[in-house]
Every structure is written in structure tokens, then in C-alpha cells.
Amino acid sequence: MFSQFALHERLLKAVAELKFxxxxxxxxxxxxxxxxxxxLRVTAQTGxxxxxxxxLPILHRLIGPAKVRVSIKTLILLPTRELAQQTLKEVERFSQFTFIKSGLITGGEDFKVQAAMLRKVPDILIGTPGRMIEQLNAGNLDLKEVEVLVLDEADRMLDMGFADDVQRLVAECVNRQQTMLxxxxxxGSTLRDMVAKVLNNPEHLQVNNVSDLNATTRQQIVxxxxxxxxEQILNWLLANETYQKAIVFTNTRAAADRIxxxxVAQDYKAFVLHGEKDQKDRKLAIDRLKAGGVKILVATDVxxxxxxxxxxxxxxxFDMPRSGDEYVHRIGRTGRAGNDGLAISLIxxxxxxxxxxxERYLKQSFERRTIKxxxxxxxxxxxVKASGKAVGVKKKKVDAKGDKKKAGAKSPTKRKITNRPKTDNLSLVSKDGMAPLKRRKPEAPAAE
Structure with a gap:
């Protein structure tokens, strides 16, 4: 029960209201x-x-009577707009019985509207590094009084090239008292370096090993x-598998648009989501998928x-992800909260x-599936045989002279030469069996 935690009663009320x-x-x-x-440095299964x-701990720290806000107290950094928006909704749900206010800063939204929101000084600021840096450079963002810093999905932020932006934002939080990742x-090593730089004597919690992730999801390859x-296999799967909603992942925006x-030409209810879409279209795609207006989302790793x-x-x-971590995150969209899921990779x-x-990274073996x-x-x-030679490759025969010949290959035809003494060591064909050698004059018989 959540009542076991020393959380404020208003938070416990929200938890009960949400049926946690x-x-x-x-x-x-x-x-x-x-x-x-x-x-904290926490590694746990997606979902x-x-x-x-x-x-919840952040809200417990900030909870109190209504008062004029003079500084941002918590900064939460995330890699994508969608994750930032979802985190904002979670904060608002848990803080519904408090006076705590939160704000969102991401790309794709009106810069001046965001600046106006920052002037109201939210208690909790949530956003992506790129737009945060832009607001910082414009003089609209002051992080000097931040007490708690959270880096959620920090490995993804580093993979997306935000390392310098994250480091700068961390450096701006000069008075932070707690950092959680x-x-x-x-x-990888880049993340380990960041952990060493930004966390102070952290508690490491690894709730799941990578090999234990997504235990409720069947993982197949075709x-x-x-x-x-x-594309033919994809069409068959979408037409014959039993599913409520599905995501088709590609590695490129062009592939996502093509699929x-x-x-759509086959009358599927589908939408596409990738980094080139503006914020309005990205939000529309997710909202329609959640509402059931579309059953299929074609997307990149965004x-x-x-x-x-x-x-x-x-x-x-549709495309195999480029790393084990990205594979974990992709298939983590299904089989959440103990529900069953199906992940199929086309190879x-x-x-x-x-x-x-x-497979080696996850210490798993995917189910091989054939669709007749x-x-x-x-x-x-x-x-491959134990010797390292592929099965079915013909061995080469070696004749008495050490010349290698392929099994079943015919010897090259020798040209007949007249008026010439027979010699055992004279060959009119090169060793590779292709070009004739230059003729040699017969040697004079040795004197008796």
C-alpha cells in the first residue's frame, strides 16, 4: 500500500483517487x-x-500552503516532446489536491508563450534540452534556485546528441540538493561518465536485469x-494478427512515410510519427491512437x-533497431503493466x-516464425561446421604435384606438339589452368 510511505495526505488522496x-x-x-x-541512479523496466x-517524492518535498512563487524548484529533463508531455500529465494528476504548479518547455510550441509561462515561475519545470537552452540563451530561464534535478531517459538524450546541452543545464543548477537519474x-560509457559527474554518492537501484525485461511480451522474428x-509480410500481419493497436517501427523518416x-492506400486507419512532423501533427497522431481513431502508428524511434x-x-x-537498448524501448511500448504483448521483427x-x-545483449533467443x-x-x-567451413562448400582436391583442383573440374586440354621429346617436367599450361606457357626449345641430348 502507498500508505506505507511517509507521503503527505494530499498525495495519498490523489493516489487513491487514481486507484493506485x-x-x-x-x-x-x-x-x-x-x-x-x-x-539515485535507477534502472527499471519500461512501463x-x-x-x-x-x-511523488518531489511533490512531497514541495507541498505546502499557497504562496507567491519566486523561483523554479525542480527541473525534469527528458529526450522527447511526447515523453515530456506525458510526464507533465502525471505531475498534474498527482498534484491535483495541492497548490503546486508545473510548466512545459519543448520544441514545436510558441516560444513567446513559453517565455510568458516562465515569468509566472512554475514550481516544477519539465522539458527537452534543446528548447531549454534556447530559453536560457534568451535570458528567460533561471535555474540557480533549483533544488531537485531529474534526468529521465538520460541515455537517450546522450544518443540524440544532447550531451553538451544537458551538461550546461546541469551546471546552471548550482544549488541543487538532489539529483535522480x-x-x-x-x-554505455558516456552515460557512466555523466553519472560520475552529476550524481553525488548515489544509490544504484537495478530493479530488472536487461534479460528480464518485457517478460510478458512474445518476441518473434520473421x-x-x-x-x-x-512489406508483403507486414500487410499479412496487419490483416491476420489479432490486435487492438499496433506500432510499426522504421529506422528512417522516408521509410515511415512510404509505409x-x-x-492508407489500402484503407488502413493509420498515422505516421517522426521528427520532421510539427508538434501539432505529432500530438494529433498520439491522441488519435490513444482514442482509437487509428489502429496503426508508423513511427521512427521518436x-x-x-x-x-x-x-x-x-x-x-520493419527495420531492426540499431542497438539492444533501442530494441528494449521499442518493444516496451507493448506488454505494459503486466499485459500480454507481441513483438515481431522482420529480418x-x-x-x-x-x-x-x-539476442546476445538480452541473453535471449527470439522465436523463429514462418508464415507459409x-x-x-x-x-x-x-x-557452419565446427571446423569453421560452411556446410555444402566443395573441398579442393590436391594432386600428386600439389596443384589444387576443384572437385569435378575438367583438366585443361593440352595442345599436341609434334617433333618434341617427351619430358615429365614440361607443362604447357600455367598453374592456374588458364594461359599456356611459352614453349621451350628441347634440350640437346646429354653426351654418353
Whole structure:
């Protein structure tokens, strides 16, 4: 029960109103430490309730009587607009019985409207690094009184090239008293460097190992001969699988637009989401998917994090993601909160090694699936013997002279030469069996 935590009664009232009963493992592990003011580095499964794990302690810290706001007290940084918007909604839901106000700063929104909001000084500021830096450079943002800093999905922010922006914003929070970093993956060396720089004697909480993630999601691969064959498999899956809502992931915006166009031409209720879409279209795509106005969202990795949609029970990787972490986030859109999900990856010969490396990273073996209606010829690389030679490759024969010949190959025809003594060591054909050698004059017989 949430009542086990020393949370303010107004927050417990909000939790009860939202019908939250049992805290998730990440909430049970992180909330008590966060309430103590500890710096945290938390790794937990996507969809496990990480947002509430840092929002509730922050609200407990800020709660109090209504008063004039003179400074921003909490900064929450996130990699994408969609994740920032979802986090804002969570903050507003949990703070509904308090006087705490929050604000949102992301790209795609009116810059002057955001500046006006900043002049009202929200208690909690949520946003993406790029637009935060723009407001900072314009002199509209003051972070010197920030007490709590949260970096959510920090590994993704670094992957997107926000490392310098994040470091600058962290440096602006000169009086911060607590820093928390949450993510669904462990990240790489760049993230470890950031943890060392921004966290002070942190408590490390790894609620799930990577291999334990998405336990309720079936993970399958279907092999394909080429991209046109992939589209045929995709059409079959969307027409024959049982699902409420689905996301089709691609690696490029051009591929997303192409697939979206073909689905719409086949009268599918679909929408497309990627970084080139303006904020209005991006919001419309997500809202229509959540409301059930569309069943299929075609998207790049901009939708791989923070997107929480009820009834989303199938993810199709038209393109295999470029890393194990991105794969975890993509399939984490389904199978959330203990519900069943299905993740299917379409694999051409160029995707096989990447797929295998992700299997090794996750310490899992994906289910191999064959769809007889759209079966192709490619089924994966040829098996390899213990000797390291591929099965089915013919060995080369070696004759008595040490010349290598392919099995079954005919010897090159020798040209007949008249008036010439026979010699055992004279060859009229080069070793490669292609070009004739230059004739040699016969040697004079040796004197008796």
C-alpha cells in the first residue's frame, strides 16, 4: 500500500483517487530513498512506474500552503516532446489536491508563450534540452534556485546528441540538493561518465536485469528476402494478427512515410510519427491512437520512449533497431503493466548480425516464425561446421604435384606438339589452368 510511505495526505488522496493500490517494485525501492533526499541512479523496466517513483517524492518535498512563487524548484529533463508531455500529465494528476504548479518547455510550441509561462515561475519545470537552452540563451530561464534535478531517459538524450546541452543545464543548477537519474537501460560509457559527474554518492537501484525485461511480451522474428517482401509480410500481419493497436517501427523518416502511404492506400486507419512532423501533427497522431481513431502508428524511434497507450498489444520492427537498448524501448511500448504483448521483427540478410547481437545483449533467443502464405527463400545464414567451413562448400582436391583442383573440374586440354621429346617436367599450361606457357626449345641430348 502507498500508505506505507511517509507521503503527505494530499498525495495519498490523489493516489487513491487514481486507484493506485500496490506500488510497483521500482516505486517500492526508489520512493523511500528519494524521500530521504538521496541521489539515485535507477534502472527499471519500461512501463514499470518510474515516473511516479520520482514525481511523488518531489511533490512531497514541495507541498505546502499557497504562496507567491519566486523561483523554479525542480527541473525534469527528458529526450522527447511526447515523453515530456506525458510526464507533465502525471505531475498534474498527482498534484491535483495541492497548490503546486508545473510548466512545459519543448520544441514545436510558441516560444513567446513559453517565455510568458516562465515569468509566472512554475514550481516544477519539465522539458527537452534543446528548447531549454534556447530559453536560457534568451535570458528567460533561471535555474540557480533549483533544488531537485531529474534526468529521465538520460541515455537517450546522450544518443540524440544532447550531451553538451544537458551538461550546461546541469551546471546552471548550482544549488541543487538532489539529483535522480532514471532509465530502462544501463547505457554505455558516456552515460557512466555523466553519472560520475552529476550524481553525488548515489544509490544504484537495478530493479530488472536487461534479460528480464518485457517478460510478458512474445518476441518473434520473421525472415524476408528483401524490403518488398518485408512489406508483403507486414500487410499479412496487419490483416491476420489479432490486435487492438499496433506500432510499426522504421529506422528512417522516408521509410515511415512510404509505409504509411501504402497502408492508407489500402484503407488502413493509420498515422505516421517522426521528427520532421510539427508538434501539432505529432500530438494529433498520439491522441488519435490513444482514442482509437487509428489502429496503426508508423513511427521512427521518436515514439520508442515514453509512449503509453492502452490496448497497444503489437509492435512490428520493419527495420531492426540499431542497438539492444533501442530494441528494449521499442518493444516496451507493448506488454505494459503486466499485459500480454507481441513483438515481431522482420529480418533480411543484412539484419541478421544485428539481430544476433541484440539476442546476445538480452541473453535471449527470439522465436523463429514462418508464415507459409508469404514465405520467402531466405531463412538465415548457412550453418557452419565446427571446423569453421560452411556446410555444402566443395573441398579442393590436391594432386600428386600439389596443384589444387576443384572437385569435378575438367583438366585443361593440352595442345599436341609434334617433333618434341617427351619430358615429365614440361607443362604447357600455367598453374592456374588458364594461359599456356611459352614453349621451350628441347634440350640437346646429354653426351654418353
Amino acid at each position: 493500490v500496490e506500488p510497483t517494485p521500482v516505486q517500492a525501492a526508489a520512493i523511500p530513498l528519494a524521500l530521504q533526499g538521496r541521489d 514499470s512506474g518510474k515516473t511516479a517513483a520520482f514525481v 532514471f532509465s530502462a537501460t544501463t547505457g 525472415t524476408a528476402d528483401h524490403n518488398v517482401h518485408k 504509411y502511404g501504402r497502408l 515514439a520508442a520512449r515514453g509512449l503509453d497507450v492502452d490496448g497497444l498489444d503489437m509492435v512490428i520492427n 533480411c540478410h543484412g539484419d541478421w548480425n544485428l539481430m544476433s547481437s541484440i 502464405e508469404v514465405k520467402g527463400t531466405y531463412t538465415g545464414p548457412k550453418k
